[in-house]
Structures are given as structure tokens and as C-alpha cells.
Amino acid sequence: MADLRSRLLQHASTLAIGGIFVLAPPGARAACVFYQPWNCPSTSPDVRATYFAGQMTTAEKLLVVDGKLGLAFTPYLKKPDGALGSGGFVPGIARLNLPALQETDAGLGVADPVDLGTGIPMRGSAGYATALPSGPALAASFDPAMAFTAGAMIGDEASRQGFNVMLAGAMNLTRDPRGGRTFEYAGEDPLLAGTISGQLIRGVQSRHVISTMKHYAVNAQETGRTVVNASMASQALRESDLLSFEIALNIGAPGSVMCSYNKVNGAYACGSDYLLNQVLKQDWHYQGYVMSDWGAVHAATDANGGLDQESGDLADAANGGPFFTTQLSAALAAGTVPAARLTDMVRRILRSEFTAGIVDTPPIIRPLDAVHDIQVAQTVEAAGIVLLKNDRNLLPLSKAARRIVVIGSNANNGVLSGGGSSQVWPLGGPAQPIDPSHAFPHPRIWDPSAPLSAIGGKLAGGSVSFVSGASPSAAAAAAQGADAAIVFVNQWAAEGIDMASLALPLDPISGVNQDQLVSAVAAVNPNTIVVIESGGPVLMPWLAAVRGVVEAWYPGSGGGPAIASVLFGDSDAQGRLPMTFPANEAQLPRPVVDHGSSAGAAFTVNYDIEGTDIGYRWYFARKSVPLFPFGFGLSYTHFAYANLKLSSGANLTADFDVTNTGSRAGSDVPQLYLSANPGPAQPPRLLGFARVSLNAGATQHVTLAVDNRLLSRWSDTAHGFVRPAGSFSVMLSTSAATPVIAGSTTLSAVSLGP
Ligand code: BGC
Numbered sequence: 001m002a003d004l005r006s007r008l009l010q011h012a013s014t015l016a017i018g019g020i021f022v023l024a025p026p027g028a029r030a031a032c033v034f035y036q037p038w039n040c041p042s043t044s045p046d047v048r049a050t051y052f053a054g055q056m057t058t059a060e061k062l063l064v065v066d067g068k069l070g071l072a073f074t075p076y077l078k079k080p081d082g083a084l085g086s087g088g089f090v091p092g093i094a095r096l097n098l099p100a101l102q103e104t105d106a107g108l109g110v111a112d113p114v115d116l117g118t119g120i121p122m123r124g125s126a127g128y129a130t131a132l133p134s135g136p137a138l139a140a141s142f143d144p145a146m147a148f149t150a151g152a153m154i155g156d157e158a159s160r161q162g163f164n165v166m167l168a169g170a171m172n173l174t175r176d177p178r179g180g181r182t183f184e185y186a187g188e189d190p191l192l193a194g195t196i197s198g199q200l201i202r203g204v205q206s207r208h209v210i211s212t213m214k215h216y217a218v219n220a221q222e223t224g225r226t227v228v229n230a231s232m233a234s235q236a237l238r239e240s241d242l243l244s245f246e247i248a249l250n251i252g253a254p255g256s257v258m259c260s261y262n263k264v265n266g267a268y269a270c271g272s273d274y275l276l277n278q279v280l281k282q283d284w285h286y287q288g289y290v291m292s293d294w295g296a297v298h299a300a301t302d303a304n305g306g307l308d309q310e311s312g313d314l315a316d317a318a319n320g321g322p323f324f325t326t327q328l329s330a331a332l333a334a335g336t337v338p339a340a341r342l343t344d345m346v347r348r349i350l351r352s353e354f355t356a357g358i359v360d361t362p363p364i365i366r367p368l369d370a371v372h373d374i375q376v377a378q379t380v381e382a383a384g385i386v387l388l389k390n391d392r393n394l395l396p397l398s399k400a401a402r403r404i405v406v407i408g409s410n411a412n413n414g415v416l417s418g419g420g421s422s423q424v425w426p427l428g429g430p431a432q433p434i435d436p437s438h439a440f441p442h443p444r445i446w447d448p449s450a451p452l453s454a455i456g457g458k459l460a461g462g463s464v465s466f467v468s469g470a471s472p473s474a475a476a477a478a479a480q481g482a483d484a485a486i487v488f489v490n491q492w493a494a495e496g497i498d499m500a501s502l503a504l505p506l507d508p509i510s511g512v513n514q515d516q517l518v519s520a521v522a523a524v525n526p527n528t529i530v531v532i533e534s535g536g537p538v539l540m541p542w543l544a545a546v547r548g549v550v551e552a553w554y555p556g557s558g559g560g561p562a563i564a565s566v567l568f569g570d571s572d573a574q575g576r577l578p579m580t581f582p583a584n585e586a587q588l589p590r591p592v593v594d595h596g597s598s599a600g601a602a603f604t605v606n607y608d609i610e611g612t613d614i615g616y617r618w619y620f621a622r623k624s625v626p627l628f629p630f631g632f633g634l635s636y637t638h639f640a641y642a643n644l645k646l647s648s649g650a651n652l653t654a655d656f657d658v659t660n661t662g663s664r665a666g667s668d669v670p671q672l673y674l675s676a677n678p679g680p681a682q683p684p685r686l687l688g689f690a691r692v693s694l695n696a697g698a699t700q701h702v703t704l705a706v707d708n709r710l711l712s713r714w715s716d717t718a719h720g721f722v723r724p725a726g727s728f729s730v731m732l733s734t735s736a737a738t739p740v741i742a743g744s745t746t747l748s749a750v751s752l753g754p
Contacts, residue, residue, distance in 0.1 A: 039097070045354035046287075052096060053347040058332065058339075060093050061346045065303075066324040067291065067311040070103065074117030077314070084162050085122030087113060087294065087421060088312050098350070099164065099362055101210075103311070106422035107168035107184060107200060108132045108556070110157045113421070119438035121425050129157050130373040131417055131424040131447050133556035135170065136536060137384030139186040140553070140575035140633070142669040143691040144199040146383055151203020151211070153376040158209050162365045164358040166204050169213040169254055170422070171197035172220055173241055173614055174536065174579045175607065178499040178593055180222035180441075183418040183535030183554055187578025188615030188630060189686050190240055191710060194247025196578075201252030208357040210255035213248050215293055217241050217275055218607065219260035223498045223595045226295065229263040229604040236611030237264075238714035238721075238754075246284055247707070255288045255352030259307065261296045267305070270296045276306025283754035288355075289348035294421075295319065300327040303337045308345040370427055374449075378558020383667075385566045387573030387634040388581075389549040394484070394527055396569025396636055401483040402462040405525075406452050408469030408517060409488035409533060410509055414446035415552075415559035416533045420495025426557050432509070441494035444508060447557055451488065451531070454564035470510035472520035485525040486567070487546075489514040493535030498593045502539045502585060518542045531563060537581040540627065551575070569636055572666035576633035576735070580615050583627045589618060616736035617683035631671050631686075631735035637662030637696065641670055641732050646745035652687070652706040656732055656741070660694035667693040672704055673736065674711060676729040684736060685710060708750050718751060725749040 038051050053061070070089035072079040083089035088103030105111035112127030114120065121127055132138065132150055141147070151168065158166045170181065174188040186193040197213065204211035218230035218241050232241075248254070257280060259270040269275055270292045280286045289308035295315035297307065300323045313322030321327070331337040353359050387395065397404070409416070414431025417423065420441035426448060434443035456464040467478045469487070479485035489504050499505075504514040522528040522545040529548035532538060533555060540549065550573075552563055565571040585591050589610040596603035610618045616630035638661045647653040654672050669691055673684040688704035711728065712721035725748050731739035 041360045045351045048354045049347045049351035052098070052350050053343050055096065056093070056346060058342070060096070061342050062325065062329060063091055063093060064346050064349055065309050065328070065342070066090070066313055066322070067101070067103070067309055069312040069314050071113045071122050072115050072117070074115050076117070079122070085127070086163065087111070087167060088165070090309070098353070099358060101165050102163045103165040103167060104158055104161070104163040105167045107154070107170045108134060108422050109154050109424035110161055110163065111421060111423055112425045114438055114443070116438070116440070125429065127161065128425050128427045128429065129161070129368065130154070130370065130377050131426045131556040132377050133381040133384055133559065134183040134418055134535060134554035135185045136183065136187060136578050137553035137555070137575070138200070138380055139192055139196045139578035140386055141380065141383035141691065142192065142576055142689050143383060144195050146380060147196045147199035148203040149376060150380050151200035152206050153373050155204035155207035155209045155211070157368050157373060158204070159207050159363040160366050160368050162363050163209065164363055165210045165256070166212070167214065167258065168204050168211045169197050169201045169248065169252065170215065171213065171244060171248060172215055172218070173244055175220040175610070175614055176498070176588065176590065176593060177537040177579060177582065178502060179220065180493050180497045180499065181420070181495050183493050184422050188580065189578070190244035191247060191686050191707070192578055192689070194244040195251060198248035198251025201248065201254045205252070205255065205356050208361040208363070210352050210356045210358060211252070212256045212258045212291065213245060213252065213254040214258035215260035216245055216257050216280070217260060217269060218264050219262055220607065221498055221593060221605065222496050223593050224603060225496070226261045227596060227600060227602045229266060229602065230607055231265055231604050232607040232611060234716055235714045236608060239612040240614050242279060243709060249284055249286065255356050256291050257286065257288065258291050258293055259296060261293050268296070268298050270307050271298060271302035271305035273305045281306060287348065288352045289345070297321055297323050299323060300331040301336055303328065303341055303345060308348050368427070374427065374557045377556040378562045381552070381555045381559055381562035382565055382571040382574070384553060384575045385562065385573060386551040386575035386577055387566070388551055388628055388632070389543065389546070390634050391547040394529065394547040395567060395573070397484055397567055399458055399460045399568055400462065401459060403482045404455065404459065404462065404464045405467060405479045405482040405485045406455060406464060407467045407475045407479065407485060407487045407521060408514070409490045409507065410446055411488040412450055412452040412466045414448045414450055415555040416490045416492060417445050417447055417554045417556070418493050418535050419444060422495070441496050444492055447555070447559060449555065449557055449560040451560045451563045454560040455486070455567065458564050458568040468510055469507065469517050470512055472512065472517045475517060476520040476524045479521045479525040479528070482525060484527040484529060485521050486529045486531060487518050487521050488531045488533065489518065491534040491538050500593070502537055502582065504538050515541055519545060522546045529567070536579060539584065543627070572636050573634055574667040576631050576669045577628055578630070580619055580626045580630045581628040583625065587619070587624050587626065613683055617685065620683035620736070629735045629737035631669070631733065632738070635666045635668060637664050637666035639668040641740050644732050644741045644743045646730065646743050648745045648747060650748050650750055651708065652711060652728070652745065652747060654688065654704045654706065654730065654732070655701065657699050657701050658692045658694065659699040660696055663696050665693070665695045667691060670702060671733050671735070672706070673731045673733055674728065675731045675739070675742070677711065677726070684731065686736070687711070687730065708752055711747065712750060712752060720754050721752040723747065723750045
């Protein structure tokens, strides 16, 4: 038997690939004897990747590192052969049975890019998919398990449409709420954004689809995104934007990291030795590959800076590219990029392919599980809706209401979504004829999940009517005497464009001034509720005049029913703000969005203005009072916290009890903040959170284990996070500005590697 086994092993180790006899990778295990060892799923991805990279010709290696656009631009640009029609495509290598990489956007669902020539989505209705609510809604759930489920759902849809790489995991911290992509991200706090994005990435990859983590790093505004230089001292960088990516990496282990368009401290992110080699690959021991954003490469030698794959290579034409084709080949010949670097680039890409399972478990094109997936989107939205105001408990509405008037924002048809590369064409098709302009980031799409019918479905016998809101006076006339007037308002945000202001814009369909619409209705109906569909914070000049305010974000494919379930209390109001809502733009670190002197001219944004003190820390440091603080959100019940106990020593653990003291079931998000530590006084910092769902009267014990990086400061001298021994004060709170119980403990010194 032993003899047979060793003969089989010997045989397996000399099988041929494409006629070439090769040695089996040394790590190939006994279970692989009936497979070619390089194809054996139980052989480690490292061993398999090193082995394959060692077998490839230079021409084959160049194919793997050169990503193509996967879309068409009729009549100028043809879709590459074999591409499904999406953002990116990397041809496979048939000789080695290596699959093509079919790359699809993005983190809110499977996108379908528009053929810029025809204005028609590339895959037509075959590319329709389930739209998750926008990123802040998922983050507002403060629920890591929900983020995993959401990621698994979109990863599954990507796989069922034939994709094996998903350009998900978008998570730049909200340094400016006017940012056009705030709606794709996960808020302003490094722990929350890193945790939610890391779990989303894990979820995507659980479906044998590589996920990215993007846009690395400090892609904090859209204005001038390809020319802007983000300037920030290394301590602040490490404690904020980089820490959030580090946390997501620890949790999600993304197969790929997408470097961003901008420069960071003078170097383009996609060629930054500091960001890619020193921080990502050395300090964080990242083993996957770095792909560029589309049009973010500037030289073939960016490979030496740590870039492993050029994406959508023609997108780099404006910079003098494509670079990872003949230019990289020439650089290899000239020795300016070492051959070993190319092999390492390929090894990293293949390692992620084997780790995610896209070689062993390739996607199978099949119908989506639409009913399940829309339910997931609806559950996420219900968990992410934030109740901001509920004067004298107007909400939840009674199902016995006689007459409800729904006003504005196309609420009879659907719900708004954000624009750009993350745009999902929703199952069922857009609810509203799309814009005549299809120039990127258009069109503006409304998901077909109408709040109006869902609200009507909740009423026992009363009536619900709809008024477009095009005329404030007609809306007010209709609202007069109704049991409640629900005014929907919207703010469209999109990739590539920052908002000049946080004021609600004119409604894109009716053209009405939405603030005037709300005020007109509130003036006649004392039971006015405003439902906001926005990418992030908006200003609310009418706040004092209305009784209810609901932040619904971009609600996604299950948006209508989710909104109705919160308005009528079938779901508790559960979301908590993942970003501060400012009272006005003057409160922001940069009251006006920085821009260059002329279009295309380089400029620098100084992020040291706030540095580590991003979001709620900034407001605390400046003693300014926002409209609504980070972490805030009302519930339909009440919670009490008790018995806070803190460990001492090297690691902080917080134990406490949460009790639902109200009369109905509900969910709460207790939040633990560092309030003071040894050394110079600092603003609060989120140390941990839990999402707790309890029946009336029930109590749950919660234990939070705190990541020591959050209790430390980055030290360039020590090249790591360092904490002196001493006394640390914490607050158990319901928001960054609402402490409930204070505690303190003594912690010993720690010195953590990077
Ligand atoms: C965006 C990325 C996206 C890529 C491919 C870029 O413009 O910044 O987030 O994944 O396009 O569509």
C-alpha cells in the first residue's frame, strides 16, 4: 500500500501541463494523488500560485497583469472576446486552464455599465440585479452579521451572472459629507467602516468571488480626484484612513486591494511605495494583489511601487498608457522593472484566485434567487433606516389611520439610487424613464420599490393618496386635514461629482424646491413626516416645523416595504447614524470643497486640518454642535444600560447589561467610547459597539473586547501603535454625544507592531 501510494505520488508529481513536464509543488498533499497537484484544492494557494507563476512564459505573465476594459463604446471600442460586458476583463490562459477574470462593480450589487455609445446597459435586462440600500444604510445597521449576509447576497448574484471578481468593499472614510461617493461607503469611523466593509468583503468571497477593498487611500473627495494630492501626517493617516483599511483587511482578507486615483503625500496611490509596499505588503503582511483604479496608473514602473495589475488599461490612455503591456515589457527588458517583480505580481494574482476558489469552483451562470435577494435588501434597509425625530411619538403610524397623504420624490413609482460605476440596474427595470443624458455618472435610476403602495398595504381601511409635489400649494391643499402627511425628499449623489452644498437640491423630476415643499405642507398639517432619500447628510431648515424625520438613504430593491414597515412599526426604527449630520457647511473642516485653480490642474487638500479627528471627533474638538451626532438614532422602545465592568491589564474588555425598558420589542446599538486617556486630552473614539435586539422587558449581557490599536497612538519612532500604562476613561453611550455610564480602568503599556 505504502508502495502504491509513493508510486502514485511520484506519478502525480510528473504530470504534464500543456506538454511540459514539471515537478509537483512541494506542499502538495497526499489527498491530491489522484489530481494534478497544482489543481488540487487542498494544496495551499501559496504553493499553487508559486508553482503556476514559475511555469508561465513572460508573455503569459504580461497577460495576467494587464486588465482590459470589459465594456463597449459603440462604435469605437469593441468588447473583448470572452468578456461578459462589465468594468473589467483579464483573459484566461487556456494552456494552464486559468480562467479569465470577469470583474464587475460594485458593493451595492452587480452593476451593468452603460454602453456610452448607445446609452443601453451592456447586458440589458440580463444584467439586472438586486440593489442593496446604499453603504451608509448598511453601516447604520451597526451589524457585522448583516454586512456579511449582504456581501454574500451580492457575491452570489455576481457568480450567477458569471463574474468571479467583484469591485466591492468601497470604504473611504467620510471626511466630507458632500463627497459624491459617500453613498457607496461606510461612514466616518475607522472601526465601524472597517468592520462593516470587512464583513461585506468576507460575504462576497464566501461565494467564491474575489472582492476588492477600495479606494486605497484617502480618496476623500471626487473633485479633481485624478489630480488631487491628499496631504496628511503619518500619525493621523495610520490612526484614521489606514486603520480602517487595516481593520477591514484583518476581517475580510480581500483578494485584491484597489489603489485610488489621487496622490497621497505627493505620490500617486497606484505607484506609492509607502502605501503599497511599506504599509500594505510589509507592515500588514498583505498577500493578495493590488489592482489599479480605472485610469489611475502613470508609469510601467508603478509595478516597483507595488502595483500588481493595471485595470481597464485603455482608461490609462490619458496618462500615456496602457502601461502593463508593451511599456512593461520594455521596462523588463531594460531592467527598470525586475523580472522577479513580474513573477511576484502574477503569483499574487493567482494566489487570490486559488484562495477565493474561482479556479476550483468557477461561477455557473443561472437565474438569480430574486425573492430571497430582495428580502435581504429589504432587511438591510429596515435595519439601516434612522429615525431622527419623533415628536410626541407620532411614529409608528396607526394602521387605523383614515387618510394619509404621500407627497413627492416619485414615491408612487420607486426609490432613488446613487450614480456612477456602482449603479445597479434593478430587477424589474428602472421605475422611471431614465435621463435623456447618459453621460457618466448618469443615468439617474429609481429602483422599482414604491413606498406608496407599501404604505397603502399597511392601512386597515383608510385611504392613501399621492401628490407629486411639483406644486407646494397643491401639496399643502391635499395634506390639509389628513391624519399624516409623509413628504419624501431626495438628494441625488454620484461618482465623480461632489455636492456644492448639503441643502436639498431641486427635485430632479418636478423641479420643485424641496425645502419649500416641506415647509408648505408642515404649515398646514401638524403631523408632517419627512422621509429623506439621500447619499448622506442633508440640511433641514424645516426641522422644527415637522414632527417626524426618517433618514432612508438610498433604499434599494426592497426600499418601499422597508420604509413602510418602519413607518408603521412592524420593524423597530433600528439604524444609528454612521456619520455626523452637520448643522451647516461652516462646521466642516473645509467649509468649501477644495478644488484646483482650473480644471485638470493639480492641487493639494490639507487633511491635517482635522487629521485623526475625523467626524464626531472634529465636532468635539471644536465644541460645535451638529444637527445630529454620529451614532444617533431613535427607537420605538427604550433601553437602559447597567453594570458596566471594565477589565484591567493589557486588554480592555467591557461587560454590561442592556435592558429593553419599553413596551415593545426593539433593537439598540450601545456604543463604547474612549473619553480620556493618559497624555494630552483627546476627543472621544469609538472602541466597540453591539447590536442588541430584545423583547419588552428582556435583558442581554454584552461583552465587548476592545482592539488595542484603538487605545493606542501611532508612533513613527516605534513604527507601531504604542500605549503608555495608565488610567483610561470610557463612556457607554447611545451616540458620540450622549454618554450614559462612565467608567475607568487601569491598563498596562502595550507596544504593537504596525
Ligand atoms: C471607480 C471604481 C470602479 C471602476 C470600474 C472607477 O471609476 O472609481 O470604484 O470599480 O471605475 O468601474
